[in-house]
Amino acid sequence: MRNKNIIKQLLSLLLLAAFNQGIYAQILSDTLIVKESNPFTTDKYSLSAKSSVAGNNIRGQAESSLSNLLSGRIAGLTVMHSSGLPGENTPQVFIRGKSTYMGTDILVYVDGFESSLDFLVPEEIEKITVLKDAVALAPYGIRGANGVILVETKRGQSGSLKIGVGVKTGLSNPINKLDFLDSYGYASLYNEAISNDLGKWSPYYTDDELAIYKNGSDPSFYPNVNWLDEVLKSQTHFEEANISLQGGGSNVNYYTMVNFTNTPQLFQTNNNSFAKSIKSVNAYTKLNVRGNIDVKINDIFGIKVNMGGAVLNIDAPNSSKIFTLTNSLPPNAFPVTNIDGSWAASPTYPDNPLAELHGTGKKNYHKRYLQSDLVLRQDLSQFIKGLSFSEGISFWGYGNTEDITTKDYQRYQMTRNDQGEVATNLIGGSNPEFDLSQSLKDQTTRLSIDLKANYMRNFDKHHLDASIAYMYSKYTISGNNLAYLNAGLYGNVKYMFDSRYLAEFAYAYNGSENLPNNNKYGFFPSMALGWIVSEENFFNVPSIDLLKVRISGGMVGNSDLGSTRFGYQTYYNSSTKLNLGSAANSSISSLIEGKLGNPYISYEKNYKYNFGLETRILKKISIAFDLFYEKRKGILATNESKVPAIVGINLPYENIGEVSNKGFEVELTHNNRINDFSYTIGGNIAFAKNKIDYQAEVLRSENYLYRTGRPVGQQFALEAIGFFNSWEEINDAQTPVHSFAQVQPGDVRYKDQNGDGIINEDDLIAMGYSSIPQISGGLNLGLSYKNFDLIADFYGMANRSTMLSGNLVWAFYNNGQVPEMALDRWAYYPDRGIDTRSSAKYPRLTVADNNNNNRASSLWMRDISFFRLQNMELGYNFSKSVTSKLFMKQLRVYLQGTNLLTYSTMKEFDPEVYSGYPMVRSFSIGLKAQF
Amino acid sequence: MKQIIQILLTATLLSALTGCNDTLDNSIDIDLTPDQVYVNFERMEQAAAGAYINLAKVSGFYAWGNSLKACASDEAEETNYTAKSQQFNIGSWNQYSNPDDIYASMYTAIRQCNLFLENSTEYKKILVRDTITSAGRDQYMQQCTLIEWYRYEVQFLRAFYHFELAKRYGGIPIIRKTITEDEALKIPRSDMQECMTFVKEECDSIYKHMQYDWIAAKYPDYHGRATAGAALALSSRATLYQASPLHNPGNDISLWKDAATVAKTLIDLKKANSTTPQYAMASNYDELFLAPNSYSGSEIIFYQRFANSNVLEAWSYPIGTPGGNSGVTPSQNLVDAYEKLPGWDASKPYEKVDPRLQKTIVVNGSTWNGRTIESHIGGIDGTDKKGASRTGYYLKKFLSPNLALTGANQGRSMKAWVFFRYTEAFLNYAEAMNEAFGPDYTDATYTMSAREALDKIRQRADVNLPAIQSGLNKDEFREIVKRERRVELAFEDHRAWDLRRWKEGEKLGEPIKGVRITKNVDNSLSYDFDYTVEDRVFSEKMYFYPIPQSEINKNPEVLKQNPLW
Numbered sequence A: 001m002r003n004k005n006i007i008k009q010l011l012s013l014l015l016l017a018a019f020n021q022g023i024y025a026q027i028l029s030d031t032l033i034v035k036e037s038n039p040f041t042t043d044k045y046s047l048s049a050k051s052s053v054a055g056n057n058i059r060g061q062a063e064s065s066l067s068n069l070l071s072g073r074i075a076g077l078t079v080m081h082s083s084g085l086p087g088e089n090t091p092q093v094f095i096r097g098k099s100t101y102m103g104t105d106i107l108v109y110v111d112g113f114e115s116s117l118d119f120l121v122p123e124e125i126e127k128i129t130v131l132k133d134a135v136a137l138a139p140y141g142i143r144g145a146n147g148v149i150l151v152e153t154k155r156g157q158s159g160s161l162k163i164g165v166g167v168k169t170g171l172s173n174p175i176n177k178l179d180f181l182d183s184y185g186y187a188s189l190y191n192e193a194i195s196n197d198l199g200k201w202s203p204y205y206t207d208d209e210l211a212i213y214k215n216g217s218d219p220s221f222y223p224n225v226n227w228l229d230e231v232l233k234s235q236t237h238f239e240e241a242n243i244s245l246q247g248g249g250s251n252v253n254y255y256t257m258v259n260f261t262n263t264p265q266l267f268q269t270n271n272n273s274f275a276k277s278i279k280s281v282n283a284y285t286k287l288n289v290r291g292n293i294d295v296k297i298n299d300i301f302g303i304k305v306n307m308g309g310a311v312l313n314i315d316a317p318n319s320s321k322i323f324t325l326t327n328s329l330p331p332n333a334f335p336v337t338n339i340d341g342s343w344a345a346s347p348t349y350p351d352n353p354l355a356e357l358h359g360t361g362k363k364n365y366h367k368r369y370l371q372s373d374l375v376l377r378q379d380l381s382q383f384i385k386g387l388s389f390s391e392g393i394s395f396w397g398y399g400n401t402e403d404i405t406t407k408d409y410q411r412y413q414m415t416r417n418d419q420g421e422v423a424t425n426l427i428g429g430s431n432p433e434f435d436l437s438q439s440l441k442d443q444t445t446r447l448s449i450d451l452k453a454n455y456m457r458n459f460d461k462h463h464l465d466a467s468i469a470y471m472y473s474k475y476t477i478s479g480n481n482l483a484y485l486n487a488g489l490y491g492n493v494k495y496m497f498d499s500r501y502l503a504e505f506a507y508a509y510n511g512s513e514n515l516p517n518n519n520k521y522g523f524f525p526s527m528a529l530g531w532i533v534s535e536e537n538f539f540n541v542p543s544i545d546l547l548k549v550r551i552s553g554g555m556v557g558n559s560d561l562g563s564t565r566f567g568y569q570t571y572y573n574s575s576t577k578l579n580l581g582s583a584a585n586s587s588i589s590s591l592i593e594g595k596l597g598n599p600y601i602s603y604e605k606n607y608k609y610n611f612g613l614e615t616r617i618l619k620k621i622s623i624a625f626d627l628f629y630e631k632r633k634g635i636l637a638t639n640e641s642k643v644p645a646i647v648g649i650n651l652p653y654e655n656i657g658e659v660s661n662k663g664f665e666v667e668l669t670h671n672n673r674i675n676d677f678s679y680t681i682g683g684n685i686a687f688a689k690n691k692i693d694y695q696a697e698v699l700r701s702e703n704y705l706y707r708t709g710r711p712v713g714q715q716f717a718l719e720a721i722g723f724f725n726s727w728e729e730i731n732d733a734q735t736p737v738h739s740f741a742q743v744q745p746g747d748v749r750y751k752d753q754n755g756d757g758i759i760n761e762d763d764l765i766a767m768g769y770s771s772i773p774q775i776s777g778g779l780n781l782g783l784s785y786k787n788f789d790l791i792a793d794f795y796g797m798a799n800r801s802t803m804l805s806g807n808l809v810w811a812f813y814n815n816g817q818v819p820e821m822a823l824d825r826w827a828y829y830p831d832r833g834i835d836t837r838s839s840a841k842y843p844r845l846t847v848a849d850n851n852n853n854n855r856a857s858s859l860w861m862r863d864i865s866f867f868r869l870q871n872m873e874l875g876y877n878f879s880k881s882v883t884s885k886l887f888m889k890q891l892r893v894y895l896q897g898t899n900l901l902t903y904s905t906m907k908e909f910d911p912e913v914y915s916g917y918p919m920v921r922s923f924s925i926g927l928k929a930q931f
Numbered sequence B: 001m002k003q004i005i006q007i008l009l010t011a012t013l014l015s016a017l018t019g020c021n022d023t024l025d026n027s028i029d030i031d032l033t034p035d036q037v038y039v040n041f042e043r044m045e046q047a048a049a050g051a052y053i054n055l056a057k058v059s060g061f062y063a064w065g066n067s068l069k070a071c072a073s074d075e076a077e078e079t080n081y082t083a084k085s086q087q088f089n090i091g092s093w094n095q096y097s098n099p100d101d102i103y104a105s106m107y108t109a110i111r112q113c114n115l116f117l118e119n120s121t122e123y124k125k126i127l128v129r130d131t132i133t134s135a136g137r138d139q140y141m142q143q144c145t146l147i148e149w150y151r152y153e154v155q156f157l158r159a160f161y162h163f164e165l166a167k168r169y170g171g172i173p174i175i176r177k178t179i180t181e182d183e184a185l186k187i188p189r190s191d192m193q194e195c196m197t198f199v200k201e202e203c204d205s206i207y208k209h210m211q212y213d214w215i216a217a218k219y220p221d222y223h224g225r226a227t228a229g230a231a232l233a234l235s236s237r238a239t240l241y242q243a244s245p246l247h248n249p250g251n252d253i254s255l256w257k258d259a260a261t262v263a264k265t266l267i268d269l270k271k272a273n274s275t276t277p278q279y280a281m282a283s284n285y286d287e288l289f290l291a292p293n294s295y296s297g298s299e300i301i302f303y304q305r306f307a308n309s310n311v312l313e314a315w316s317y318p319i320g321t322p323g324g325n326s327g328v329t330p331s332q333n334l335v336d337a338y339e340k341l342p343g344w345d346a347s348k349p350y351e352k353v354d355p356r357l358q359k360t361i362v363v364n365g366s367t368w369n370g371r372t373i374e375s376h377i378g379g380i381d382g383t384d385k386k387g388a389s390r391t392g393y394y395l396k397k398f399l400s401p402n403l404a405l406t407g408a409n410q411g412r413s414m415k416a417w418v419f420f421r422y423t424e425a426f427l428n429y430a431e432a433m434n435e436a437f438g439p440d441y442t443d444a445t446y447t448m449s450a451r452e453a454l455d456k457i458r459q460r461a462d463v464n465l466p467a468i469q470s471g472l473n474k475d476e477f478r479e480i481v482k483r484e485r486r487v488e489l490a491f492e493d494h495r496a497w498d499l500r501r502w503k504e505g506e507k508l509g510e511p512i513k514g515v516r517i518t519k520n521v522d523n524s525l526s527y528d529f530d531y532t533v534e535d536r537v538f539s540e541k542m543y544f545y546p547i548p549q550s551e552i553n554k555n556p557e558v559l560k561q562n563p564l565w
Helices: A001-019 A066-070 A134-143 A183-198 A207-215 A227-231 A321-329 A354-358 A726-730 A819-824 A881-886 B002-017 B042-058 B085-089 B104-120 B136-167 B194-207 B228-244 B253-267 B310-318 B331-335 B354-359 B423-435 B450-458 B474-488 B495-501 B506-510 B549-554
Strands: A049-054 A077-080 A091-093 A108-109 A123-129 A148-153 A159-174 A235-248 A252-262 A284-296 A301-317 A361-379 A387-406 A411-416 A424-427 A437-458 A462-477 A486-496 A501-512 A522-531 A544-558 A574-582 A587-593 A604-617 A619-638 A653-674 A677-694 A719-721 A748-750 A775-784 A788-798 A800-802 A861-863 A866-877 A888-906 A920-930 B074-078 B300-309 B328-330 B413-421 B512-519 B525-534
Touching: A066 A077, A077 A788, A134 A148, A134 A501, A134 A522, A134 A544, A134 A604, A159 A888, A183 A207, A183 A819, A227 A321, A227 A354, A235 A920, A301 A522, A321 A354, A462 A861, A462 B228, A486 B354, A501 A544, A574 B300, A587 B042, A587 B104, A726 B549, A881 A888, B002 B495, B042 B104, B074 B085, B104 B136, B136 B228, B194 B228, B228 B253, B228 B300, B228 B413, B228 B423, B253 B423, B310 B328, B331 B474, B331 B512, B331 B525, B413 B423, B423 B450, B423 B474, B474 B495, B495 B506
Parallel strands: A108 A148
Antiparallel strands: A049 A123, A077 A091, A123 A148, A159 A235, A159 A920, A235 A252, A252 A284, A284 A301, A301 A361, A361 A387, A387 A437, A411 A424, A437 A462, A462 A486, A486 A501, A501 A522, A522 A544, A544 A604, A574 A587, A604 A619, A619 A653, A653 A677, A677 A775, A719 A748, A775 A788, A788 A866, A800 A861, A866 A888, A888 A920, B074 B328, B300 B413, B512 B525
16 A cells, blocks of 8 residues: 555656646657756766667578577677577577576567567667666666666658668578488498397398498388488578668658568478478568657657557468477488378388478468557756656557468378389378368557656756656466556666766666565665766876776566466466266366465565776777676575475475576777778677575485586586496496496496495586576677778677487487487497497497486587677678769668588587577678668 | 646546556456365365376376386386386386376375365355255255265275375375474374275275265266275275285284275175175176276276377387387286186197287287287287387287277277276185185185185186186185286286285396297297396385485485385
8 A cells, every 4th residue: 555655646746746837738749859968868977787789780681580680799698599490589588697597588678668579670770778787777676687678769860851772682591400320321320229239230121221222222112311301491592671761850750661571481392292282381471660750749748659560471380290300200211202102101100201391281370560659758847947757658569360271191101012013001191171270369468658757957067867757567468367567666866976976876666466465566776886087187098088987786676487477376276177977978177276375475686786897998999897796586496395295285486596696798899990991890798607596405315416506507417437348347346336227338337426336316417507608799890991891790609518318319219310420339249340349439329218328418418619600791882973873872782691600619510509490591682772 | 727627637547557556456366266165066076076186196097108007017018118117127216216206296185185175074054055945955955965975085085095105105104184394294104004004994984975876876977986885995905905915024814804804895795775786797808998898887996087089099009000109018927827728739829828818918910900910020010120019919908999090080089097896806805815714715704715706707708717626725826816816907007016015026027028929931930938028127125115315305304214225
């Protein structure tokens, strides 16, 4: 109740003060009538730790997700690519790594309202800023802990109409092809693997058969298929075109843009005419539109209207098995099609990847995004000097219709009798008509309201900027979901004396629907101090233009408790039905006690401290350095380590976990011009290292097994110390018992960490890093000479590990295929001249499951530090004499290449997208003109 | 005036926007809060169902995916190397990792039972009492009766869940009411005798109050809820385990007598107000395990029915059947246990043998799913084929024949896991009587001898094996009981537990054998019955599962680990 009153009183006071001035009847604007300049809007006088990239520097690529393009562009922002599939390639994004073992969803604000990043295109972006420290994040209060990304879209500038036109077209091809052995390699190693299992040389494929595989003379019965090559084309094309108009006068400024991209996917088109099948599943088109208008109605009232949206049309295969199959299906399982054109399969391998692609129908997504904002502004300087109000409302919506065409396909297997006659036999499946009946709909909407009062004055040497605002947000996901609600107050007070000493107090008092009634709101204060040393009289270093130090500290929160909604309340959940009835026709729904509610549940508290130093030297070199420490308390955990299972409860969440995180960022930019030659160098590097301080961990039998005290996501694995070379070694009394399976020569030998004579779960040790890098950064180079320019953008990551597993690395795993690395296997058949005991880097082969070898160990752990040339552009700017003849102001043509080079410590796979739909390398030619 | 209107408008707007806690309140709960559950008949019934559904955690179907726990005994080998049974078979299960660890999930189930029993105590006041109309009165009385039955059934379930825990872990803490964390830390393990006595006493005290027959009582839609027979069957199994060598090292004969008495009570159980026996042995062994007999047959005492499906068939159909994956493959060890009849010939090993063999197991040359099975080397189901059975046999029991497994129009069938069937009572009785009195003993109380009980099973219409000769001694008859139990109850999740309670765990460590059948040039077949498929591991400590180490760590002073773990 108290909260309610505070808010009501504050807002009433503010608004009544305004309305009582009698200005309600008039309405007015924004292209702001700033009577006094506000020094706090410039970076020089900002006390926040934040980094940004200008929209012009974000280079579009064949793949279309905006967040992927931010790799290495913003200090402290880690972007981990997850797939190359357009529309499905949203990366994992972290700001300053992780400071929790729970969710790390980052908030995205577009033009001041919560929205999303990936529907936007680079063309419409003015600037993207990442907020990192407490004082920058204070306004977001209960939702600020994971960091915020602010996007500003382009706006019109007063002046004559400017028309921009851009077109680009290019080709792209996959950069990572997985290396599996061909049929000959597969069959040869299969003989060895099965012999290993049977204990003596007992080949499954005869030498004659191996010879046929080798010379490929019988592709129907001795096929050799690279399934990924069959499923994906080696090349696809893409096109992009956009046009923008902007301009304005004294009262109205406008910016409009239309952007169209067509990025067909790499999936092979179909040329099988045997059965009814889908022609192609390649469509990916995206149309973006934007219209931003600023209107100044008079000296007091202004209006800002933003509309931005996207319409996407995407095809996808209906089958989800395709890449699982290409990763596992042996090259000699069956040919793609039988000699009569029917889809081939076998009882052991009943699914054909190509048939899954073309014979099972397709999904067609129609996605629509729309953000529309309306902001009213009142400059009340006429009445109270420095006072202004703004009232904004924003609606963000996402809708997706998924039309599903389903179908089955008939699988045939060829047989050949002694006379050499070939027959194809149906072994399963059917060939029905396409079923178009399925359609799924998915819709999310967000309503945001933001009411703000600002007071800004410059009194001689004193500068003051204070604001208070009320925010409300309602996020709804279609279906049986309750809305996500947030509301509260936020604001700040900034003060500067003589352009030398700065102070800022920022705060939020806001809440979430996800917390109990007595605890819905929290207060999130932060404080920052700054000193611009270079403005001091005593500072007399002419080469240093700017030297600023700043320090900030404060607390922000997180109330997003993962999938747990309303953790304060115990609910009974509907569970499986109890089937009853003598005629098997009745059932009773069941109710079971769910997770116990914790009435004291609260938001996570993230205490953030930051020290920053900014300098600029010789007007050419800018350096920013930030050092941070943060500690998150009250992370939700279930107290598994304490409550005995015999209580029988589903343990409640409690605010007990703690994670600390520390690190630094360095940003450097250098611009220089020597006659006709000019260049820019931009670089950033970020380091963040976290540690779980507490997480109610279960008691463990050895100290080194504890996750507490180690980074979030620390990998644990057995330490492989070579391979068993003989039964004598295995049976030696000194050799620990390998308890995961009965071992034989050639199996992995592990180190007995606790010396108890048994290799088991107690021998796992922390190894490598987590999969999220501790170090990430980027390097951006720009060169121009006369009319030519050259741009190169790199990004990289380090201190990052992954544990490989499954068919990608385990030969014959689940009847799967064989990776190239298996050629280095341990093998010992002296009669056949095979002895790799001394050189082996891979355990002995087996067609069975091997619980000893196929498990997390140092053998499968890879360090994946890498450095990638993400974008390279060579441009030519036509001179005025040419452009003027074409009625243009500017004209640039350019060649662009993306993902041209990658240096990685992991040699076997691409460091980011190991398997599935690959990342692409692209080459394109483009043109940008301005009229 | 204008200003006043403006102020009012503003104030209204503000109130709307700053409702504060109301602003952040969705004002509805999607799910039920605890105080909304025990308020009427429907929700109380659903809460009782919430106690029932935990049966799935101890069911033989789907507890280990689509495989069967038989693969972790000498009955079968699992074709899929990543199946959970492999961890047992290679002996790599322990207090940190145990694929059959149900410790926590059973206590969750027990809490659901206790919550129901505690919160429904006042059911007569909770149920809507309409005493004005006679229809209302009737409905109230009927609902009272139904909830009363549920209360006994949930008590039965609680006993059953305790039994399932004790059979695995040995004596475990008995939880008779909902407890707090602090209380839990003080509760030690009861010993095995206490646990089994608890189960027996619970069942004995409730069974007479339970429904005998849902169909006869005109509640056919409730068929499948626990009955008096179910409680007696649990009591029978618990008393048999209690008397067995593992838990009765001093061989206290009175425990065997108790077991015989309970089994006899169940065998003699009559329909309510009738002299007709409640249960009867089915005449048809092979159809007993297929729907609808698997739930509505005269022999079925307690079962859990699952939805229509073909995943079990897809898992375990022979590899030569499209969509089949071999899955659970019976061992030669089990095949050898089927009694050979006079005239048996090693060159035709599957003829002239206990007919239950081919009703349970698919053998080479037999006809199944409309085709001849070729598990000989080179055959389409042959042991040399990738993904084929490694034992040379395929599973038949439980699997519906002739289901299409590929394509859009697949066949499906109903599955029910039978926890208790009538025949088990005869096996329990025969074993207990033999241990207490010998094979041929009868008196006024025990009117049927152990031998007669076994013959009843052997003389099922479509089994029809010769009667057992009289005059055997206890030891000779014991082997016959054990073989009969092994064969009759194959794949029904008994074998691993029977071996343990008989103190014959070493048999779980014997190599699994399969057959290798070679087709000679003259099309005759040669059999190698001594092919080792897998070496197994069993050690002394494995008679009992280890208590999960995480539980020991929470309460090391009170909760003690089983020996040798």
